[in-house]
Amino acid sequence: MGQPKTWKEWIFTLDHKIIGIFYLAASLVSFLVAGTSAALMRIELGSLGPTLTEDAGVYNLWLTMHGAVMILGFQIPALLGFFANWVVPIMIGAKDMAFPRVNALSVWLLWSGILLALCNLIVPDSFNGMWTGYPPYSETDFAGNTALYSLIIIVLGISSVFGAVNLACTVMFMRARGIGWYQLNMTVWCVFTANIMQLIFVPVLAASVLLLSLDKYLGFGFYDPGQGGDVLLYQNLFWFYSHPAVYVVLLPFLGISFDIIATFARNRIFNYKVAVWATLAFIPVSSDVWVHHAFVAGLPNWLRTMQTFTTLMISLPFGLLMLSMVMTLYKGSIEYRTPMHWIVGMFFMLIIGATTGIPNALSAIDYGISDSYVIMSHFHYVMAISGAMAIFGGIYYYFPKLTGRMYSEAMGKISAWLFFIGMNVVMGPLYFIGIEGMPRRYYDYQMFPQFESMHALATVGVVITTIGVLIMLYSWLHGMFRGEKATANPWQSQSLEFTHTDVIPGPGNFPTPPVMPEGWSPYSYDKTVTKGGSE
Amino acid sequence: MSIQARTGSMALMLLSLPLIPRPAQAVQVVPVPGQSRQWDVPPHVHFDELLHEVFWDITIIGVLMAVVAAYFLFAYRRRFPDEVGRLQKLSPQAALGWMIIPVALFMADDIYLFAKGWELHKQYREVPENAYEIRVTGAMWSWTYTYPNEVETYGELKVPAETPILLRMSSEDVVHSHFIQQYRVTEDLMPGRVTYMWFMPDKVGEYVVTCREYCGAGHSSMYGKVIVMAREEFNAWLESEAAAISASATVASAQQVVSPAADVSARDFGR
Numbered sequence: 001m002g003q004p005k006t007w008k009e010w011i012f013t014l015d016h017k018i019i020g021i022f023y024l025a026a027s028l029v030s031f032l033v034a035g036t037s038a039a040l041m042r043i044e045l046g047s048l049g050p051t052l053t054e055d056a057g058v059y060n061l062w063l064t065m066h067g068a069v070m071i072l073g074f075q076i077p078a079l080l081g082f083f084a085n086w087v088v089p090i091m092i093g094a095k096d097m098a099f100p101r102v103n104a105l106s107v108w109l110l111w112s113g114i115l116l117a118l119c120n121l122i123v124p125d126s127f128n129g130m131w132t133g134y135p136p137y138s139e140t141d142f143a144g145n146t147a148l149y150s151l152i153i154i155v156l157g158i159s160s161v162f163g164a165v166n167l168a169c170t171v172m173f174m175r176a177r178g179i180g181w182y183q184l185n186m187t188v189w190c191v192f193t194a195n196i197m198q199l200i201f202v203p204v205l206a207a208s209v210l211l212l213s214l215d216k217y218l219g220f221g222f223y224d225p226g227q228g229g230d231v232l233l234y235q236n237l238f239w240f241y242s243h244p245a246v247y248v249v250l251l252p253f254l255g256i257s258f259d260i261i262a263t264f265a266r267n268r269i270f271n272y273k274v275a276v277w278a279t280l281a282f283i284p285v286s287s288d289v290w291v292h293h294a295f296v297a298g299l300p301n302w303l304r305t306m307q308t309f310t311t312l313m314i315s316l317p318f319g320l321l322m323l324s325m326v327m328t329l330y331k332g333s334i335e336y337r338t339p340m341h342w343i344v345g346m347f348f349m350l351i352i353g354a355t356t357g358i359p360n361a362l363s364a365i366d367y368g369i370s371d372s373y374v375i376m377s378h379f380h381y382v383m384a385i386s387g388a389m390a391i392f393g394g395i396y397y398y399f400p401k402l403t404g405r406m407y408s409e410a411m412g413k414i415s416a417w418l419f420f421i422g423m424n425v426v427m428g429p430l431y432f433i434g435i436e437g438m439p440r441r442y443y444d445y446q447m448f449p450q451f452e453s454m455h456a457l458a459t460v461g462v463v464i465t466t467i468g469v470l471i472m473l474y475s476w477l478h479g480m481f482r483g484e485k486a487t488a489n490p491w492q493s494q495s496l497e498f499t500h501t502d503v504i505p506g507p508g509n510f511p512t513p514p515v516m517p518e519g520w521s522p523y524s525y526d527k528t529v530t531k532g533g534s535e
Numbered sequence: 536m537s538i539q540a541r542t543g544s545m546a547l548m549l550l551s552l553p554l555i556p557r558p559a560q561a562v563q564v565v566p567v568p569g570q571s572r573q574w575d576v577p578p579h580v581h582f583d584e585l586l587h588e589v590f591w592d593i594t595i596i597g598v599l600m601a602v603v604a605a606y607f608l609f610a611y612r613r614r615f616p617d618e619v620g621r622l623q624k625l626s627p628q629a630a631l632g633w634m635i636i637p638v639a640l641f642m643a644d645d646i647y648l649f650a651k652g653w654e655l656h657k658q659y660r661e662v663p664e665n666a667y668e669i670r671v672t673g674a675m676w677s678w679t680y681t682y683p684n685e686v687e688t689y690g691e692l693k694v695p696a697e698t699p700i701l702l703r704m705s706s707e708d709v710v711h712s713h714f715i716q717q718y719r720v721t722e723d724l725m726p727g728r729v730t731y732m733w734f735m736p737d738k739v740g741e742y743v744v745t746c747r748e749y750c751g752a753g754h755s756s757m758y759g760k761v762i763v764m765a766r767e768e769f770n771a772w773l774e775s776e777a778a779a780i781s782a783s784a785t786v787a788s789a790q791q792v793v794s795p796a797a798d799v800s801a802r803d804f805g806r
Contacts, residue, residue, distance in 0.1 A: 055752075056752040056753070056754070056755065056756075057752045060749075060751075060752065060754075128751075129749075130749050132749075134709075134710055134748070134749070135709075136708065136709045136710070136725075136726060137709035137710065137749070137750055137751060140708070140709065140751075142675075142751045142752065143751070225726050225727020225728070226726070226727070229727075230727065231710060231725045231726060231727055231728070232725070232728070265611065265620050266613075266618070266619040266620045267619075267620025267621075267622045268620070268622055268624065270622060270625075270633075271625055271630050271633050271634065273630060274630055274633065274634045296712060296721045296722050296723055296747075297710075297723045297725075298722065298723055298725065298728050298730035301656070301660045304656065304660075305653055305656060308649060308652055308653070308656070309645075309649050312645040312648060312649055313645065315641045315644075315645055316638050316641050316642065316645075319637055319638075319641045320634065320637060320638070322600065323633070323637055326600065326603060326604045326607065327622075328622070329604065329607035329608060329611055330607055330611070330622055331611060331620055331621040331622045332607070332611045332620040332621075332622065333611065333612075333613045333614070333618040333619055333620050333621075334608065334611050334612050334613055335612075335613045336612070344608060347604060348601060348604075351597050351600050351601050351604075352597065354597075355593035355594075355596055355597040356593065358589060358592070358593050358596075358648065359586065359589045359590070359593065361648075361652075362585075362589070362648060362649070362651075362652030362655075362656075363652065363656050364578075364582070364585065364652045364653075364654075364655035364656040364658075364659060365582070365585065365586060365589065365652065365655075366721075367578075367582070367659050367719060367720050367721055367722075368579075368582050368586070368719030368720065368721070370712070370714075370721045370747060371712060371714075371721070371747040371748060372747070435586075436716075437714075437716035437743065437745070439714065439745050439746070439747050439755075440747075440749075441749045441754060441755075442754065442755035443752075443754070443755045444755050444756070445755065446755075446756070446758070447743045447745060447758040448743065525619040525620050526619055526620070526621065
């Protein structure tokens with residue numbers, strides 16, 4: 001099997017699969033920390049007035065941790081760390097990433113960033129300026145340790161950029177013989193596109209948060225109007241990264257969903273080439289929509305109008321991807337295993353998330369719902385919940401390849417639907433009180449006592465979700481030690497990571513270097529049916 | 536100096552013009568466009584109509600996708616173990632058609648919504664000529680409203696009914712956001728800029744104002760209210776407040792320190 005034996009071999013490993021597992025571990029730790037803070041917040045909001053804490057600062061710390069750790073610690077490392085590292089090189093028939101040492105550096109930088117983020121829970125002056133860190137607030141002493149915030153973002157940013165260069169080079173130069181650009185899995189295309197976006201946009205984020213610390217500690221005035229700076233400069237720079245960051249999460253989880261759907265429907269991707277180009281189209285489209293995060297921030301009216309239009313244009317590539325996804329089911333032969341259950345749930349969540357985005361795109365509608373629970377609910381549906389469901393579905397999908405064992409189907413399916421129902425019970429009511437005026441980031445809502453029942457209902461939803469998550473974690477632990485032995489291709493997939501590897505891929509991934517025949521595609525189910533079993 | 540050298544240095548100067556620092560402008564004032572407009576129906580009424588319409592739009596799109604997906608998920612279940620999907624590869628023409636037609640449909644809906652949204656956006660951003668102007672100052676964690684005759688209120692925005700109200704807003708410390716639920720209108724306040732919003736109080740009553748940009752521990756307690764009064768009642772209140780101030784302000788005004796916000800007001804708020 002070639003798994004590392006001693007702790008030194010684990011720590012200094014250059015194997016992309018072990019590094020991928022380190023990414024997965026980091027992202028699951030982050031998920032538990034950020035999920036716990038979400039549960040604490042919901043319990044706090046479940047009833048009017050102070051419930052768990054009388055200190056709004058404590059609540060704001062939970063909120064800051066929830067946002068920052070979920071996005072930067074859970075989703076991006078799971079998608080661009082675990083799936084990009086563990087899955088992509090095998091999908092393209094490569095032995096490893098292009099730069100294994102850089103890969104190891106990326107994952108340990110990520111762990112450093114996550115440990116630094118956890119330090120924010122114990123330092124006396126924890127940063128509470130939200131994951132967005134808007135100045136001037138984030139430059140005041142009220143906000144806590146701005147330097148820690150800047151450092152975390154910069155460390156994670158360097159990790160992301162190294163990872164992105166590495167993955168882009170891997171996809172460009174390490175493909176096995178016979179695998180052309182139009183024969184790549186959708187996961188590969190989506191992760192590749194997301195990493196190109198990271199390369200373009202992360203440096204802007206790193207610069208913008210660096211300037212925060214320069215302002216606060218060294219008296220520079222980049223964001224200080226008193227010194228000729230501008231408060232809005234930060235918002236422009238921040239969202240220039242952070243809107244594309246939504247697609248950095250969205251695209252990879254769509255990619256994984258495409259692959260899972262293709263495998264369980266045993267179908268080709270509908271209109272594959274158009275889907276590929278729609279994926280790539282997100283790079284230019286996402287670079288010019290950031291003002292919709294600042295429609296009410298005093299920016300010029302012409303800019304709001306223009307970016308309303310560019311924001312609506314997101315629906316074109318996104319609509320094409322959704323169309324390809326749903327049409328991949330058409331005339332399929334769908335088998336319902338646990339990963340497919342998670343992806344079906346994801347798809348319906350994504351429909352809600354995508355459609356609720358359309359009103360938010362209009363600047364005029366934003367005047368009434370900006371920074372309300374409408375926005376909060378929308379991005380949870382489109383990015384947080386859909387993303388989490390695709391990630392968990394993906395983990396179940398690769399569980400046999402990671403552990404060599406099968407999980408319990410019953411537990412997997414129950415956890416998927418508890419998560420689905422629970423998250424809808426949380427986010428549905430909150431969407432409607434958002435329309436009625438409930439603002440985001442509130443520790444309490446004395447001015448809107450009529451919303452208490454809906455808040456209480458949402459808190460019940462968290463209980464359901466938590467049960468689902470606990471069952472999921474138990475099913476993994478149980479499967480890891482007690483599960484049935486898996487075969488090399490438990491889903492009869494046509495994709496390289498199942499057809500050409502051992503049950504658990506060993507060092508070098510493939511017993512013999514794969515050479516793909518003319519016309520091979522990871523989705524050509526109508527030509528040959530693999531019967532499973534190892535090669 | 537030769538001609539070439541002179542042209543060269545002039546070209547250099549021209550090129551470097553944008554780099555020469557301009558005198559710092561302490562406060563950027565967002566201009567209020569089109570103050571000649573008269574809007575018959577207040578924007579918040581149109582807001583509800585547009586939101587309603589957009590909800591129908593997205594419900595149709597969403598339900599259509601969900602129903603199609605649900606049908607496929609049901610109809611194409613695996614019937615026997617070795618069954619494979621029968622989706623054929625599209626011909627280049629069909630692939631193009633499956634791109635162009637959906638894109639055209641989405642585009643049509645987008646342009647329709649954009650046109651609707653733009654119309655309402657203009658209503659929100661172009662202020663009627665007869666608007667009554669009140670200054671708003673946000674500070675951690677309270678709202679200060681200053682009337683044209685320098686009367687100030689805290690946390691209570693008293694306005695006359697059936698008069699368009701223009702708020703010129705700035706912040707003393709961090710970014711805040713002034714949101715009035717009843718009038719469906721939000722705009723940020725920040726130091727160094729003067730932003731604006733307007734609304735039409737059509738009915739007498741009391742409505743909630745909240746802060747909508749995270750501003751620290753007191754963010755969720757930074758709320759107040761809009762009190763809409765009949766016009767005569769409002770005038771009487773304003774005059775009595777002004778009289779009370781002038782009676783007691785002789786000492787206070789001498790000691791008043793001119794704050795940056797007050798400086799802004801002197802230049803930009805005066806009509």
